[in-house]
Amino acid sequence: MLQEKQYKELKVEHDLQKKQKDDERKELQEKIAEMLRINKEERKAIEDEAWNTIDIIKDKNKEELVVIIDQGMQSKTMLTDIQGRFKT
DSSP, X not given: XXXXXXXXXXXXXXXXXXXXXXXXXXXXXXXXXXXXXXXXXXXXXXXXXXXXXXXXXXXXXXHHHHHHHHHHHHHHHHHHHHHHHHHO
């Protein structure tokens, strides 16, 4: 009888500890899932911001390139004109 009583007490204690560990595991899994979700959202926001910045820089570089090409074309036109006058 004493052994049965001790066995039951140990089993109850073991079941309680198991339930606590299961609850703790479940809670930690939920925290991990939340952290992964937050990480994914933050990473996407950072990537989107980076691509927007890249697009802005790309557009700015295109505008600067257009200005440089125009200046080069004007210089070429002036050079061709001067060469034509020099030959004449």
